Amino acid sequence: MLDFFERLDKFFKYKELNDNKVTLQAGISNGIIGKGRKRGSLSLDNISKILYTYPELNANWLLTGTGEMVNIPDGAMILNPHVLKSDNAVDRQSIPLYSVEATAGLVNLFDSNQTPSVIDTIKIPNLPKCDGAVFVMGDSMYPLLKSGDIVAYKQIQNFKDGMFWGEMYLISVEVDGEEYVSVKFVQKSDLGDDYIKLVSQNTYHQPKDIHLSKVRALAIVKASIRLNSMS
Incomplete structure (x- = not known):
């Protein structure tokens, strides 16, 4: 557990x-947070100032690691764009x-050559150009993504040279002759340029090295969408 x-640094990021x-x-004295890092503690007064300044920060999560990082109002939709420096936002x-x-x-x-059926369309202004969106399955990216969340994506044609290391990808790999679809970093x-490492947010899922020929x-x-309530 963190x-x-x-x-705190995860929320800062x-x-x-x-x-x-x-x-x-937050009106905290200069240098207090840095000194707190060295001591390994921060006073309750300063923690309270941080929580008051950023009400979306879940106090229970910050203090104990329990629950979600961000407080989400009932019925809210949370959008998390994943924007590269080279991205250009599209107005509509x-x-x-x-x-x-x-x-x-x-x-x-x-x-x-296929014409996949469209379930619905999503319209969110000022997102980078996206080719489509799909529902997330599984818990490998929990708590960043939950099963049932939606990710909007931009297709990559050049697997080897079109990669931005450390970014989140929707990926299909061949495993024992079957297609395995997931969202991974x-x-x-370490095995060389012909391999990539797939890393989950959920630490219960171990990283896995995949040969590029299997991709x-x-x-x-480009973005993830979470519906907090279906009612």
């Missing part, structure tokens, strides 16, 4: 914050929502 400052920004915004676009199961896998979904492999389809995740 300790207090690891959880999520909000694109740093110690200096938080010090100014209709992103088709597909079913991977209905198209019998990601390879068929990406096949230009893709990192460089059947690949798309970089």
Whole structure:
């Protein structure tokens, strides 16, 4: 389990914050957070200032690691864009929502000769260009993604040279002659340039090195969408 400052840093990264920004915004004395890191503790008064300044931060998660990092109001939809520096936002676009199961896998979904049925369309302004969206299955990226969340993606044609290391990908690989579809972080492999390492957010899932010849389809995740309530 992450300790207090690891959880705090995770929230800082999520909000694109740093110690200096938080010090100014929360009214904390200069250098207190840095000193707290060295001591391994932060006073309750300063923790309270942080929680008051960022009400979306789940106090229970910050202090104990229990629950979700961010407080989500009932019925809210949470959108997490995954934007590269090279991305250009599109003011208006209709992103088709597909079913991977209905198209019998990601390879068929990406096949230009196929015409997959569209479940619905998603319209969110100022997202990077996306080719489509699908529902997430499984818990390998929990808690970042949950089963039933939606990811919007941009298809990658060049598996070897079109990779942005450390980013999140929708990927199809061949395992014992069958297609295995998942969402993973893709990192460089210690086995060489012909391999990639698939890494889960959920630490119960071990990283796995895959030969590039086993990759059947690949798309970089541009946004994730979570519906907190279906009612």
